[in-house]
Amino acid sequence: MINIAVLGYGTIGSGVVEVLNTNGDSIRKRAGDKINIKYVLDLKEFPGDPIMDILVHDVNIILNDPDIKIVVEVMGGINPAYTFVKEALLKGKSVVTSNKELVAKHGAELLNIAKERELNFLFEASVGGGIPIIRPLNNSLTADEIVEITGILNGTTNYILTKMSDEGVSFDEALKDAQALGYAERDPSADVEGHDACRKIAILSSLAYGMQVDFEDIYTEGITNITDVDIKYAKALNASIKLFASSIREDDENIYAMVAPMMIRANHPLYSVSDVFNGIYVRGNVIGDVMFYGSGAGKLPTASAVVADVVDAAKHLNKNIWTIWSSKKLELVDIGSVKHRFFIRLNKDKETLAHIKELFGEDIELVQVVEDELAFITPLITENDMKDKKEHISGLLGSIRVRF
Amino acid sequence: MINIAVLGYGTIGSGVVEVLNTNGDSIRKRAGDKINIKYVLDLKEFPGDPIMDILVHDVNIILNDPDIKIVVEVMGGINPAYTFVKEALLKGKSVVTSNKELVAKHGAELLNIAKERELNFLFEASVGGGIPIIRPLNNSLTADEIVEITGILNGTTNYILTKMSDEGVSFDEALKDAQALGYAERDPSADVEGHDACRKIAILSSLAYGMQVDFEDIYTEGITNITDVDIKYAKALNASIKLFASSIREDDENIYAMVAPMMIRANHPLYSVSDVFNGIYVRGNVIGDVMFYGSGAGKLPTASAVVADVVDAAKHLNKNIWTIWSSKKLELVDIGSVKHRFFIRLNKDKETLAHIKELFGEDIELVQVVEDELAFITPLITENDMKDKKEHISGLLGSIRVRF
Numbered sequence: 001m002i003n004i005a006v007l008g009y010g011t012i013g014s015g016v017v018e019v020l021n022t023n024g025d026s027i028r029k030r031a032g033d034k035i036n037i038k039y040v041l042d043l044k045e046f047p048g049d050p051i052m053d054i055l056v057h058d059v060n061i062i063l064n065d066p067d068i069k070i071v072v073e074v075m076g077g078i079n080p081a082y083t084f085v086k087e088a089l090l091k092g093k094s095v096v097t098s099n100k101e102l103v104a105k106h107g108a109e110l111l112n113i114a115k116e117r118e119l120n121f122l123f124e125a126s127v128g129g130g131i132p133i134i135r136p137l138n139n140s141l142t143a144d145e146i147v148e149i150t151g152i153l154n155g156t157t158n159y160i161l162t163k164m165s166d167e168g169v170s171f172d173e174a175l176k177d178a179q180a181l182g183y184a185e186r187d188p189s190a191d192v193e194g195h196d197a198c199r200k201i202a203i204l205s206s207l208a209y210g211m212q213v214d215f216e217d218i219y220t221e222g223i224t225n226i227t228d229v230d231i232k233y234a235k236a237l238n239a240s241i242k243l244f245a246s247s248i249r250e251d252d253e254n255i256y257a258m259v260a261p262m263m264i265r266a267n268h269p270l271y272s273v274s275d276v277f278n279g280i281y282v283r284g285n286v287i288g289d290v291m292f293y294g295s296g297a298g299k300l301p302t303a304s305a306v307v308a309d310v311v312d313a314a315k316h317l318n319k320n321i322w323t324i325w326s327s328k329k330l331e332l333v334d335i336g337s338v339k340h341r342f343f344i345r346l347n348k349d350k351e352t353l354a355h356i357k358e359l360f361g362e363d364i365e366l367v368q369v370v371e372d373e374l375a376f377i378t379p380l381i382t383e384n385d386m387k388d389k390k391e392h393i394s395g396l397l398g399s400i401r402v403r404f
Numbered sequence: 405m406i407n408i409a410v411l412g413y414g415t416i417g418s419g420v421v422e423v424l425n426t427n428g429d430s431i432r433k434r435a436g437d438k439i440n441i442k443y444v445l446d447l448k449e450f451p452g453d454p455i456m457d458i459l460v461h462d463v464n465i466i467l468n469d470p471d472i473k474i475v476v477e478v479m480g481g482i483n484p485a486y487t488f489v490k491e492a493l494l495k496g497k498s499v500v501t502s503n504k505e506l507v508a509k510h511g512a513e514l515l516n517i518a519k520e521r522e523l524n525f526l527f528e529a530s531v532g533g534g535i536p537i538i539r540p541l542n543n544s545l546t547a548d549e550i551v552e553i554t555g556i557l558n559g560t561t562n563y564i565l566t567k568m569s570d571e572g573v574s575f576d577e578a579l580k581d582a583q584a585l586g587y588a589e590r591d592p593s594a595d596v597e598g599h600d601a602c603r604k605i606a607i608l609s610s611l612a613y614g615m616q617v618d619f620e621d622i623y624t625e626g627i628t629n630i631t632d633v634d635i636k637y638a639k640a641l642n643a644s645i646k647l648f649a650s651s652i653r654e655d656d657e658n659i660y661a662m663v664a665p666m667m668i669r670a671n672h673p674l675y676s677v678s679d680v681f682n683g684i685y686v687r688g689n690v691i692g693d694v695m696f697y698g699s700g701a702g703k704l705p706t707a708s709a710v711v712a713d714v715v716d717a718a719k720h721l722n723k724n725i726w727t728i729w730s731s732k733k734l735e736l737v738d739i740g741s742v743k744h745r746f747f748i749r750l751n752k753d754k755e756t757l758a759h760i761k762e763l764f765g766e767d768i769e770l771v772q773v774v775e776d777e778l779a780f781i782t783p784l785i786t787e788n789d790m791k792d793k794k795e796h797i798s799g800l801l802g803s804i805r806v807r808f
Contacts, residue, residue, distance in 0.1 A: 023549055135543060140712050141536065143423050143715065145427055286426065286704045287699070288534065290534065291697040291698065292694070293673060294695065301690070304545075308548075319723075
């Protein structure tokens with residue numbers, strides 16, 4: 001029997017308990033031993049819930065119990081999660097977490113502590129919910145140099161964009177709907193401003209390149225400026241708008257990362273990733289394109305990934321699973337030099353086509369959808385160039401990067 | 405330095421050499437040591453190729469060299485691959501293979517020999533080419549009871565069906581094109597008759613359920629009966645036709661497996677898997693739907709998976725990676741009791757709608773595409789029922805299972 005403790009009895013914590021109860025027999029076979037939840041830590045009480053018998057309010061009971069071999073941290077946030085996790089590792093316990101903030105910020109350090117002590121620090125559930133992506137990156141795509149990782153990593157924004165596209169509603173309406181369904185928080189900024197996706201692509205990039213990618217360095221733009229009119233244009237262009245979180249190796253030395261809405265067409269592997277689903281596209285220099293798809297959030301899919309990590313930790317007690325993520329900082333390329341095509345919308349009364357062609361050249365692709373607007377797609381242009389040119393445009397109504 | 409030997413210098417074997425040369429530095433970091441190809445075994449000579457220096461014609465040189473820790477078998481076929489692989493394991497060497505026939509037939513036995521000796525027998529490349537699916541099934545989806553695995557597992561047939569759909573050409577024309585491009589063999593029967601997909605779903609099913617699924621037990625139907633007229637109907641139905649290889653757990657006791665063409669619509673996760681690409685959809689009882697997508701064949705993608713296995717074997721010298729695949733046979737449910745809806749085409753002159761409704765009930769869904777044909781989709785019906793009813797139908801032109 002392998003004793004574990006679960007820190008946090010919220011959505012994911014209760015999912016972990018449920019999964020271990022539901023699939024106990026097969027999990028026992030795969031882990032080679034019974035996984036027993038000895039403690040659940042939470043500040044609250046849960047009258048009537050069977051976990052009351054094992055509920056504790058003091059983390060030290062867990063940290064000081066030598067029976068506990070694996071600690072599952074599903075509290076979220078940096079504090080006190082970081083302190084608890086670090087302490088657990090220092091006390092010789094492996095840790096499994098779903099906490100993207102913690103992993104993005106302290107992943108390298110915690111992995112290193114685990115490695116020095118022949119323990120494991122596992123975090124499959126921190127990106128893409130139930131989708132296996134951390135372990136495939138770490139153990140399966142090892143023959144490749146990763147050239148690109150692009151993910152639709154936030155289910156809330158993907159739901160909102162899908163809803164806007166399917167039903168023609170505004171951003172605000174779609175957001176309200178997502179909140180009513182429990183897909184979006186009352187304060188939705190972490191999702192809709194792209195911060196959640198930013199942390200996740202920071203984690204994936206750190207693993208892919210083996211060095212610390214600081215999420216603060218990643219250019220991040222959310223979906224709050226996307227309007228129903230933009231969606232109409234996208235449809236006219238046979239495109240759809242997705243919130244992309246990308247890191248791309250332009251050559252050996254130059255890697256850039258960004259989170260931003262992107263117009264894509266049906267030939268992109270992530271085109272059909274809709275609703276709350278996530279998808280992660282990886283391009284390697286020998287494997288070519290691979291894509292992973294599934295539920296990026298939700299109680300049971302996320303708990304499934306957490307429990308799979310518990311099984312792996314149980315199979316590797318006292319044996320570190322090698323993960324390459326050095327604390328050495330990876331200096332990302334300044335986003336200013338990165339090139340995209342841009343879709344641009346203008347107020348026709350305030351700007352002339354002649355002036356636009358003067359700015360962007362004759363090769364712009366005009367798009368006629370709304371009568372009193374001038375809309376077009378630029379040739380490839382750097383972010384810096386685009387920024388400069390925007391200052392010379394009058395009546396700008398919107399601008400979205402294009403990947404076709 | 406870890407010495408390995410490559411058995412077979414065909415497409416994949418030369419790909420393995422190429423990948424190890426191209427990405428040697430990063431592979432060394434991930435494996436923790438340099439991977440050195442000490443021997444390549446092949447009956448042929450390769451004048452001018454640098455591997456001539458390490459080419460041997462006698463497998464015993466490899467088997468009897470205690471320096472060789474990992475043997476890569478990429479010859480294909482059962483004989484002599486089986487003998488060589490078994491002998492290598494018995495001599496204390498881990499084995500990596502891309503050989504689906506070998507794995508489907510002898511996987512359980514070879515895994516067992518490896519386990520007894522704290523070695524590894526790894527076969528990521530045997531299914532889905534470069535797509536990570538064996539390792540995710542084995543290490544990532546461990547918290548779930550697998551409810552369904554459905555794959556588009558054969559790139560050749562997927563290319564043919566895509567070509568027929570995109571260009572309206574006949575099966576024969578599409579096949580010729582696939583042969584001209586090197587996607588199909590001169591004798592294409594293993595692909596177009598579904599035997600290749602059958603072996604692959606046998607492997608995935610054995611891993612998912614932890615018991616031996618014999619490929620001979622799997623009902624297998626290829627794509628040779630699919631015509632350009634069927635494709636026209638599919639389009640009219642907003643559907644596409646894919647060769648599905650499925651194993652589905654209907655309840656705890658009842659698992660069935662089959663390979664057959666299937667009509668699906670855009671809401672199926674595998675709908676957008678086109679051309680030579682493969683996709684594998686997995687449904688677990690807690691994770692829900694996940695999907696893996698990528699190049700299912702080809703020199704470098706397959707070699708990428710082989711080399712990733714070599715890296716894993718190198719990281720686990722003298723330490724078996726636990727894989728549950730017992731030699732105990734899993735008795736599949738007789739396919740006769742499995743239910744599908746069927747799309748049926750008839751010669752209008754030989755059959756009446758009244759008689760069809762008598763046979764299938766009033767709930768059939770009529771499809772009008774070709775003037776002198778009567779076409780419809782049946783309600784859910786068992787395979788046995790369908791077989792019986794077919795004997796009472798006159799002028800049958802085609803029948804395809806429907807998954808919507």
